[in-house]
Amino acid sequence: MSKIRITDTSLRDGHQSLWATRMATADMLPVLEKLDNIGYHSLEIWGGATFDVCIRYLNEDPWERLREIRRNIKKTKLQMLVRGQSLVGYTHYPDDIVIKFIEKAAENGIDIFRMFDALNDLRNLETCMRTVKRIGKHAQACVVYTISPVHSVQHFVDTTLRLQDMGADSICVKDMAGLLAPYVSYELIQALKENLDVPIQLHTHYIGGLAIATLLKAAEAGVDIIDTASVPMAFGSSQPPVETIVRALQGTEWDTGLDLHELFEIAEHFEQIRKHKGFERGVTRISDMKVFEHQVPGGMISNLYSQLEEQKASHRINEVFAEIPRVRADLGYAPLVTPTSQIIGIQAVLNVLLGERYKMCPGEVKDYVRGFYGRPPVPISDEIRQKIIGHTPVIDVRPADLLEPLWEKARQESKDWAESEEDIITYALFPQVALKYFEWRKARSAEDIPQMQPNEYELAVVENKAPVAPPKLKPKVRPNAASRGDEVMNIDEIRELMRLLDESNIADLELQKNDFKIHLRKYVAGNTPATSNPVASAAQPLLVEQAEEILDDNITEILAPMVGTFYAAPSPDADPYVKIGDRVQPGQTLCILEAMKLMNEIKTDFAGTIVDILVENAQPVEYGQTLFLIQKD
Numbered sequence: 299m300s301k302i303r304i305t306d307t308s309l310r311d312g313h314q315s316l317w318a319t320r321m322a323t324a325d326m327l328p329v330l331e332k333l334d335n336i337g338y339h340s341l342e343i344w345g346g347a348t349f350d351v352c353i354r355y356l357n358e359d360p361w362e363r364l365r366e367i368r369r370n371i372k373k374t375k376l377q378m379l380v381r382g383q384s385l386v387g388y389t390h391y392p393d394d395i396v397i398k399f400i401e402k403a404a405e406n407g408i409d410i411f412r413m414f415d416a417l418n419d420l421r422n423l424e425t426c427m428r429t430v431k432r433i434g435k436h437a438q439a440c441v442v443y444t445i446s447p448v449h450s451v452q453h454f455v456d457t458t459l460r461l462q463d464m465g466a467d468s469i470c471v472k473d474m475a476g477l478l479a480p481y482v483s484y485e486l487i488q489a490l491k492e493n494l495d496v497p498i499q500l501h502t503h504y505i506g507g508l509a510i511a512t513l514l515k516a517a518e519a520g521v522d523i524i525d526t527a528s529v530p531m532a533f534g535s536s537q538p539p540v541e542t543i544v545r546a547l548q549g550t551e552w553d554t555g556l557d558l559h560e561l562f563e564i565a566e567h568f569e570q571i572r573k574h575k576g577f578e579r580g581v582t583r584i585s586d587m588k589v590f591e592h593q594v595p596g597g598m599i600s601n602l603y604s605q606l607e608e609q610k611a612s613h614r615i616n617e618v619f620a621e622i623p624r625v626r627a628d629l630g631y632a633p634l635v636t637p638t639s640q641i642i643g644i645q646a647v648l649n650v651l652l653g654e655r656y657k658m659c660p661g662e663v664k665d666y667v668r669g670f671y672g673r674p675p676v677p678i679s680d681e682i683r684q685k686i687i688g689h690t691p692v693i694d695v696r697p698a699d700l701l702e703p704l705w706e707k708a709r710q711e712s713k714d715w716a717e718s719e720e721d722i723i724t725y726a727l728f729p730q731v732a733l734k735y736f737e738w739r740k741a742r743s744a745e746d747i748p749q750m751q752p753n754e755y756e757l758a759v760v761e762n763k764a765p766v767a768p769p770k771l772k773p774k775v776r777p778n779a780a781s782r783g784d785e786v787m788n789i790d791e792i793r794e795l796m797r798l799l800d801e802s803n804i805a806d807l808e809l810q811k812n813d814f815k816i817h818l819r820k821y822v823a824g825n826t827p828a829t830s831n832p833v834a835s836a837a838q839p840l841l842v843e844q845a846e847e848i849l850d851d852n853i854t855e856i857l858a859p860m861v862g863t864f865y866a867a868p869s870p871d872a873d874p875y876v877k878i879g880d881r882v883q884p885g886q887t888l889c890i891l892e893a894m895k896l897m898n899e900i901k902t903d904f905a906g907t908i909v910d911i912l913v914e915n916a917q918p919v920e921y922g923q924t925l926f927l928i929q930k931d
């Protein structure tokens with residue numbers, strides 16, 4: 299009897315694929331004991347996008363999540379997904395950070411490190427693998443599955459043999475887009491079993507509906523471990539449901555031995571959370587089925603949809619899907635998985651939206667072409683390379699060899715915030731987002747959110763009678779803002795309210811606007827809201843008349859060309875960032891807009907002086923929103 303063992307992915311890939319990774323630790327806690335008792339081979343609970351989303355959107359410490367889960371999972375092995383040298387981020391990190399990260403992840407509870415490199419460039423797994431082996435944890439190395447003229451069964455056998463030689467304790471075939479067809483799966487797993495000594499695991503996605511058959515054929519071919527998720531966290535772009543696989547294999551030589559009744563109790567829990575949070579069941583749309591054409595993995599399809607929607611171009615999704623395979627061929631048939639899926643995805647989006655291929659290339663695309671992510675499976679043609687990076691040279695060493703150590707620097711830079719070595723790692727991985735999170739954490743512990751400065755206004759939707767979520771409002775409003783990009787109130791209305799507050803010397807007011815109750819309050823000193831005392835006279839806010847005065851003819855607005863997150867750009871002089879009063883030159887980078895996880899530099903094409911910056915650092919911006927006011931020379 300060769301039982302098949304199962305890894306449950308509900309707490310990582312399941313919600314990453316279906317719920318934009320929005321499951322909170324609190325949603326997991328009540329079901330952990332039951333999960334621990336099932337008899338799973340392992341629980342994949344950490345890594346991938348979960349780390350980033352914890353600090354970026356959930357205001358959670360990912361390390362604390364790991365410790366909470368470890369406290370509650372006493373018998374079952376905990377597993378994480380590591381993007382090789384990129385860890386849980388989107389860019390390569392220096393070796394010292396990779397080593398620290400792996401050590402700390404193990405210390406906090408990870409047993410099995412599943413690692414992959416998007417390009418199957420094994421140099422990018424060396425440091426990870428060496429560290430995992432040194433600390434005595436399980437190193438599972440992935441081969442990323444894709445379809446291309448070079449990705450034959452023999453290619454996968456050769457790659458995995460090298461991974462075994464590097465010390466992999468097991469091999470995982472990672473089919474992130476659900477492209478592995480049942481009979482190919484049989485052939486591939488059989489070839490791997492014949493050639494390798496270590497256990498073979500198969501990770502696939504349901505998306506186009508092949509996955510159940512693919513797992514069953516893999517079982518016949520002798521696969522050791524397979525990945526599934528609890529039914530409310532399965533189907534669609536996630537894994538196939540565990541319940542189906544358990545039932546399908548019952549009474550066969552591959553019987554999983556898992557108890558369906560106990561599995562349904564777990565499913566009930568996730569179903570309640572799903573209903574409560576309003577997430578859809580895993581569904582497959584016709585456009586999802588086209589994965590067989592465009593190969594875009596599930597997690598990225600929803601990303602592309604929402605990005606296009608935000609750019610008001612969702613009707614062009616099919617053009618983007620048609621462009622993706624062309625960009626992929628141009629860029630050497632990289633498998634589509636983070637970060638190559640974003641790199642190829644955004645280039646395809648830009649090619650479609652700008653109407654000219656490679657007219658604009660984000661920094662990441664240039665870095666990819668220069669070899670900073672590793673070696674593409676097929677060399678990039680001279681023509682495409684020159685279009686993207688001109689005559690800039692391409693590197694041929696292991697990309698991380700070019701990176702300076704970062705630990706000491708990160709430790710220094712984060713010393714006012716970091717409370718642990720884990721915090722320093724968080725900062726090293728996502729500096730901007732981490733600082734925002736640390737600030738929030740500090741503010742929360744002082745029960746003082748948000749931290750306002752004197753003479754700043756806070757505008758919030760306090761009551762929402764509309765059937766939809768309230769539109770996002772900036773928590774801070776600058777009186778001289780020229781445009782705010784939200785739909786509840788326009789700038790004139792806001793100015794009117796501010797004028798009212800200034801003139802009446804009241805601290806705050808509430809008013810009804812359409813379906814929303816709006817609350818505006820003014821801060822006068824420290825973080826204390828103004829009382830009914832007269833507003834402090836020093837540092838009076840810019841009044842409406844003055845604000846309008848600056849908006850004279852010579853002032854040019856710099857608008858956001860896309861939806862994204864605004865980051866201040868480093869200033870060319872000694873100051874760290876571009877700021878009000880700075881002189882700018884044509885071609886100078888004013889800020890960085892992060893969209894689709896990529897950094898896009900926004901430049902000025904004229905000289906002038908920055909009169910105002912209308913967005914706070916690390917804040918989301920809408921399409922067409924004014925970012926800067928610049929007085930032209």
Ligand code: CO
Nearest residue numbers: 311474501503
């Ligand atoms: Co996956």
